[in-house]
Amino acid sequence: MKVLTANRLIDGEVVWYGTGDAWIELIDGARIARDKAGEEMLQALGKAALADNLVVDVDLIDVEQQDGRIVPTRLRERIRAAGPTNHLHHGKQARPDFAPAA
Amino acid sequence: MYRYDEFDHTFVQARVAELRDQVERRLAGEITEDQFKPLRLMNGVYLQLHAYMLRVAIPYGTLSGRQMRMLAHIARTYDKGYGHFTTRQNIQYNWPALADIPAILDDLARVEMHAIQTSGNCIRNVTADHFAGAAADEVADPRPYAEILRQWSSVHPEFSYLPRKFKIAITGAERDRAAIQVHDIGLHLKKDASGTLGFAVYVGGGQGRTPMIAKKIRDFLPEADLLAYCTAILRVYNLNGRRDNKYKARIKILVHETGTAELTRQVEAEFAHLKDGELTLPEADIRAIEAYFAPPALVARPEGDAAVTQARLDSRGFADWLGQNVTTHRHADYAAVTISLKGIGEVPGDATDTQMDAVADIAEAYGFDEIRVSHEQNLILPHVARADLKAVYDRLVEIGLATANSNLISDIIACPGLDYCALANARSIPVAQDISRRFASLERQREIGELKLKISGCINACGHHHVGHIGILGVEKKGAELYQITLGGSGDENTSIGEIVGRGFPPEELTDAIETIVDTYLALRLDGSERFIDAYRRLGAAPFKEALYAGEAKAA
Numbered sequence A: 001m002k003v004l005t006a007n008r009l010i011d012g013e014v015v016w017y018g019t020g021d022a023w024i025e026l027i028d029g030a031r032i033a034r035d036k037a038g039e040e041m042l043q044a045l046g047k048a049a050l051a052d053n054l055v056v057d058v059d060l061i062d063v064e065q066q067d068g069r070i071v072p073t074r075l076r077e078r079i080r081a082a083g084p085t086n087h088l089h090h091g092k093q094a095r096p097d098f099a100p101a102a
Numbered sequence B: 001m002y003r004y005d006e007f008d009h010t011f012v013q014a015r016v017a018e019l020r021d022q023v024e025r026r027l028a029g030e031i032t033e034d035q036f037k038p039l040r041l042m043n044g045v046y047l048q049l050h051a052y053m054l055r056v057a058i059p060y061g062t063l064s065g066r067q068m069r070m071l072a073h074i075a076r077t078y079d080k081g082y083g084h085f086t087t088r089q090n091i092q093y094n095w096p097a098l099a100d101i102p103a104i105l106d107d108l109a110r111v112e113m114h115a116i117q118t119s120g121n122c123i124r125n126v127t128a129d130h131f132a133g134a135a136a137d138e139v140a141d142p143r144p145y146a147e148i149l150r151q152w153s154s155v156h157p158e159f160s161y162l163p164r165k166f167k168i169a170i171t172g173a174e175r176d177r178a179a180i181q182v183h184d185i186g187l188h189l190k191k192d193a194s195g196t197l198g199f200a201v202y203v204g205g206g207q208g209r210t211p212m213i214a215k216k217i218r219d220f221l222p223e224a225d226l227l228a229y230c231t232a233i234l235r236v237y238n239l240n241g242r243r244d245n246k247y248k249a250r251i252k253i254l255v256h257e258t259g260t261a262e263l264t265r266q267v268e269a270e271f272a273h274l275k276d277g278e279l280t281l282p283e284a285d286i287r288a289i290e291a292y293f294a295p296p297a298l299v300a301r302p303e304g305d306a307a308v309t310q311a312r313l314d315s316r317g318f319a320d321w322l323g324q325n326v327t328t329h330r331h332a333d334y335a336a337v338t339i340s341l342k343g344i345g346e347v348p349g350d351a352t353d354t355q356m357d358a359v360a361d362i363a364e365a366y367g368f369d370e371i372r373v374s375h376e377q378n379l380i381l382p383h384v385a386r387a388d389l390k391a392v393y394d395r396l397v398e399i400g401l402a403t404a405n406s407n408l409i410s411d412i413i414a415c416p417g418l419d420y421c422a423l424a425n426a427r428s429i430p431v432a433q434d435i436s437r438r439f440a441s442l443e444r445q446r447e448i449g450e451l452k453l454k455i456s457g458c459i460n461a462c463g464h465h466h467v468g469h470i471g472i473l474g475v476e477k478k479g480a481e482l483y484q485i486t487l488g489g490s491g492d493e494n495t496s497i498g499e500i501v502g503r504g505f506p507p508e509e510l511t512d513a514i515e516t517i518v519d520t521y522l523a524l525r526l527d528g529s530e531r532f533i534d535a536y537r538r539l540g541a542a543p544f545k546e547a548l549y550a551g552e553a554k555a556a
C-alpha cells in the first residue's frame, strides 16, 4: 500500500496527493495505491505536479491502514506526517484538525 | 570585529538580488527544480523533512549584539520563534518559506551577514576557537586569518566546484578548541623560536563515513604564505581529488590514498610556483585586517575579585556556574562566559528569539558587544569583567540560560537528526534530551567530571560523534532506530576517533547503556582527577564491553 507525498514548492509544507485529486496537508485523506496500476497512476500524477511546479521531492511511500487511519511504515514518514517529536507544538501535530494516529 | 567595506556590501546585495530573481522565476515556473536546486543550495537553502531550511553563516562564530538581534528577528518573523546553532558555528532556521527567503537575506545583509557558501562543494565557513581574542593560552587571535581566508575563498572561481565540500578550522592556542585535526585543513597559529607568527598546517582530517585524523604537512608556515599554501593544497585536491565517488571525494581520502609524504611533496611543488607571487600577504594587509579584531579596551576592574567572592557566598547557583561556565581570560580582571544552550531536557543548540534578544542585550551591557557561537553549540561572551559576572548570571537565570554544565555530560552536541534532517536515519534530539534528564543532577555531573557526549543521526557525523568521549550514532535497522556507541573519541590537540564498543541499542535501552558506561568509569578511575577520556585510554574498551554485554554472552 502506498501514498504519494511531496513538499509544496512555495513554502516546503509536507503534502500528500488526496482522494479529491488535490495536494492536501494531512495524510488522512491521501489517495492509496493498492496495486501496481494504482502506484503507476500516482507516480504519473507526481511527475505532472513536479513539472507544474506545484511540489518538489515527490515520493511514493509505504503505508499501512490501522483502524481506518493511514500510517506510514517508516518512522521518517511518520515524523513528516506529524512534525518534529521534540516540538509537539510545531508541524502538523499542532493543528486543531490533526488527529494523532493511535 | 570585521566591518564590510563598500565592496562587501555591494557583493552581498548583488547576491541577494540575484537569488530574489531566481526565486521569483522558480515560483513563476520559469525554471525547474533541477535548475533551481543548485542555485538555492549556493545560498544555503535546503529542503528538509518538514520545510525548507536556511543555513546562515556566522564567520568564525563571531557576532555583535545587533547581528544577534537580527537573528532573533528572523526567527520571530519568518520562522517559529527559534533557531538552531550548529557545530559549524552557523545558525539554521527550520521553517522558512521559500517565498520569504529573499526578504530574510535582505535583513541579514543589513547586518553584514549572508548564507553564501553554507552548502555546495566549495570552501565553507571558516571556523575558529570560540575563545579567540580572550583565551589566556593564546599566541594571537586566529580570526584575522580566518577573515583573510573568508575573503579569499568567497566565490573563488577556481574553488567553487571542488570534488566535495571543504572545511577549514583555525586555532591560536596549543589547546585546540576548534577541532582542527578533523577538518580538511587545520591551522594552528603559533610562534617560532624567533617570535615570528606562522602556522602548523594539518590536512585531510574529517569525520563522516570514513573518519580520519589530519596529517601535519608543515610545522611552520610563515603567515605571509597562508594563501599561497592553502591555494597549493586546494589545487592538488581540485586536480586529483576523486570525482567518481561522492563517498571518496573528500581530501582525507586523497591524502590517505596518495600517502602523506607524496601529498606533501605535491603541495610543496605547487607552493614553490606560488611562493613570493601575488598571493603573498603583504604585512600591511594582515595588520589592517588584524586591526578590525583589536581587543576591546579592557580597563582595570580590580573590584571583581571581591565581588565574585561575595557573590559566591551569597548564591550557590552562581558559585556552581562560576566553577563550570566561566573561563580564564588573558586579562586577570575579566573572564569568558559560556552560555549553555543545553538546559536540562532542552534541545542542544536551540535558542528562542527572546533568548537571542536577551543575549544581545547582555553582550551590549556587559560584554563589549561581542558574542561567539562555539562548535559545541553554546554561546560565548568572550570579554566580561569579573565584577559583572553576577549581573550577567542573574540575567541569564531570567531567560533560562544559566545551566552550569559546560563540558559536563549534559553539555551534549546533537545534530538535528530525524526530527528535521532529510538525510537522517534516526533521531538525535530526543536521545540527547533523555540522557540530559537522566543526568540532571549537577552534583552527579560534576562528580563524573569532563565528559563530551556527541550524537549524530547518521554517518555524516554533523554531531561529531566520532570525536565524542562517548559518541552515539543513529542507524536504521529493520525500519527501527538503533544506536551505536563509540568510546574514546576526542576532538582536541590529542585527537582520536572513537571505537565502536559493540552491538547497538534500541532507543529505550540507550540511556541505561550510557549510565552503565559512566558507572563503569566511576568505579575504575584512579581518582576524581582522571577524566573519562584518560581512564578510557588507560583501560581500553574491555571493561566497558564487559559491563554492557557480559550478561548477554552468558545468556547466549
Ligand code: SF4
Residues within 6 Å of the ligand: B415, B416, B417, B418, B421, B422, B423, B424, B425, B456, B457, B458, B459, B460, B461, B462, B463
Ligand atoms: S549527521 Fe546526518 S542526521 Fe545529523 S544533521 Fe548531519 S546529515 Fe542530518
